[in-house]
Amino acid sequence: MSKSPEKKVIPFGPYHPVLEEGELFELTVRGEVVEEIYWKTGYNHRSIETIAETKTYDQICFLVERICGICSHSHPYGFVRAVEDLAEVEIPERAVYIRTIVAELERLHSHLLWMGLAGHFIGYNTVFMWGWKYREPVLDILEEVTGNRQHYATLKIGGVRRDLEESKYEKILDMLDDVEEKCRMLLEAVPEDPVLKSRLQGVGVLTEQEARDWGTLGPTARGSGYDIDVRRDHPHAAYDWVDWDVCVEESGDVYAKTMVRLRENMESIKIIRQCIDQMVPGPIENEVREIPPGEGIGTYGAPRGETFHYVASDGTNSPIRHKVRAPSFNNVPSFEASCIGEEIADVLLTLAAVDPCYSCTERSLKLTPTSSDERLLTPRQLLEASRNKTKELIDQC
């Protein structure tokens, strides 16, 4: 901690009400203005990649679904795309539409969830509760389509697990009308609220150049005028069969990121409508018997940006390497550009504005000694040390 009287180090985390997950931000502040930010993740490492290498391809779909509770369609989508790329599987058209419907419903619920949380972070708890209430019907539609509110278990290599019955189209469209009304209400209410605008505009600005330099993705990049969307740039799912727009805002502040998300809600509803309209009858999967040796990559436009999966196979029933990169991995470091010079109150809002997902980002942590006299233990040595200590204690008794 700094000894200078004007400078203080304020720790946020590992446990803090504004951060739902364990991570640490140390803000060096002068008064209330942040001069430096140091951040550290690694509190929630779950060995997903290593576990994936011990499971069969079908089981991994369920495993990667649990990387993130909110993007629980994005990670399996990235994974099945990687495996389908590796095995060169064609997906039936109907399955592609069902996948897209679930994907866009997920985007809707994720953006509404973020909207509520953002309200909570600026002390506007009414928005928090309302946003989450408006999210409920989206979850109901998801339950109607996939059978689950979360962790939809709808994807499998070669297609989807569950068909969408035609008798449900009407009901889903009706429920979508309800959601659209709420989303439009939010989209119109935010620009009209002067207090909300005074709190969001000009806060945590990330310029387009910074957005490019830090390699940001998704709404974080699009809010800074960086026109990038993997759904359009590397078409997958049904995105090149339907008509939709990429939402870009220029100003780069929290307000722009909010507006990008609110506008994307409307686009999602548009995409789901078109998918249901254009849906063709047919099979929902092509059975995949063998995964040949080789490598495959899968990208997918998750609500927070591009999700990337890499799978390497040796021809057996489980991969020899599975690499996951969540969008927050790219977005979180941009705090170093957007948070400096902001006030504490705004920094937390800026942190929240990229919709970070820390535990999805964490893969592994490799420690290297900073000086020669520092000692690092391997897991085996640690185990040995702990056994010796126990033995010592028993001997003392």
Next chain:
Amino acid sequence: MATDWYMYLLYFLIFPGFIFSLLVGLLAVWIDRKVTARIQWRVGPPLLQPVYDLVKLIGKEVLLPVGAQPLVFLFAPLVGLAGAVLAAFLLGSVNFLQSSFVGDLIVLVYLLFLPSLAIIIGGSASGNPISAIGSSREMKLILAYELPLALAVITVIINAGFTLNLNNIVAGPGAASVSGFLALLVTLICVQAKLAVVPFDIPEAETEIMEGPLVEYSGLPLAIFKTMEALLLYILPLYVITLFLGGLGEGWWMLLGVLKYVLLLVIIILIKNTNPRLRIDQAVNFFWTKVTALALIAAGLAALGEIYGVSWL
């Protein structure tokens, strides 16, 4: 009015002093939580929830942080509570017993300052950087709202014919003039800041600095601070009623007084639930420009009305 010393003690401790105001305060906290919950499509807590919370807190262990100044840290809540109880007693005796003395308005204004002061002292004494930030924010907020609040009091004094006696002020015109009404508006905004609720809950902002000055408090001292906050929820609307809305009234008129109180409380809760939290610089800016200007206009109009003998000013 009784003159025996033990009667005074009863007045102070039971009615209209500590016990009575605490009960009303806890009821106000419940109303606050219930109305907030209904606005947010939630069910809300049962009637006795504020009492349960308080009892639970009193039963908890008191932790002293390592870097704290123990004496100041533990006495700060008592100072705040003493200020709040005395203010409640003073306002209660004016409204329920019609007893008052010359200059009690000045005493009241000073007593209402004590709770905020206690929070600053307690936060600074806890030795936690987050508390320090909360305390400095509370200080800035006080600097922001005290000037317009004092100007509003001056307006009231002028309108009531240069009296410092609360009984005379209750009988005075209150908000029934242009300057009085403006002063009422100013006071309502300042009350929002004095209660430290949204949009001015900046010192305690729980999603930024986790209750700020209170972050190190636990057990009984925290319970005392929570009691103080419950009392403030009773005192400040009553303060507005006494200065501007003709007091709580006597006999059956008291029902109207209760209605006024509930109405003010609900206004406070509604403002709280339809605004985001401001930043401290935005809040100071708001108070020093718009609100102070409004308060100056009110005081000026009141003075003009007094000089030229125009009663509606």
